[in-house]
Amino acid sequence: MGILKKTTNSNNTRGNQGRTTMKLYTIYVNSQGDHKAVKQGWSWPAFLFTWGWAITKDIWMLSKLSAALLVIVLMIAFIMASLTSSASMNAMADLFMVYMGYLLIAFSFIMGAKGNQWVKDSLIIQGYKDKESIIAQNPAAALVLYRAGSDNTSLMEA
Secondary structure (H helix, E strand, O other), X not given: OOOOOOOEXXXXXXXXXXXXXXXXXXXXXXXXXXXXXXXXXXXXXXXXXXXHHHHHOOOHHHHHHHHHHHHHHHHHHHHHHHHOOOHHHHHHHHHHHHHHHHHHHHHHHHHHHHHHHHHHHHHHHOOOEEEEEEEEOOHXXXXXXXXXXXXXXXXXXX
């Protein structure tokens, strides 16, 4: 496969103002003709909003898992805070809270790294088929290009 390089829109000559990064989207189509565009790679919304993002993407098992993780961590934090009475217990509770923070941050990174792949897997389970990869500024533009049958923006195999 050929090497794909992200490009920018250079219509604006005044520095980075107005530049838009092009991204690679995979187009999925189901038997009813519904189209979905899913970005390949990192997902900032999945990283920042974990369970809320999973709900909006109809990935129910993942949303339940991430919400449960958050509730468990908060419950443990509340219990630890209420049980600490001595200085050594406070230090242990503080250390535990740091580790729980690391756990939540690690979970967010996993969500960001794997989020779009999980969306693709969910669409395939729902009966969608992978049709084409298109370089575009956003999902809506990718769908417009797909529907227009624009060959000059398609990802080609070398």
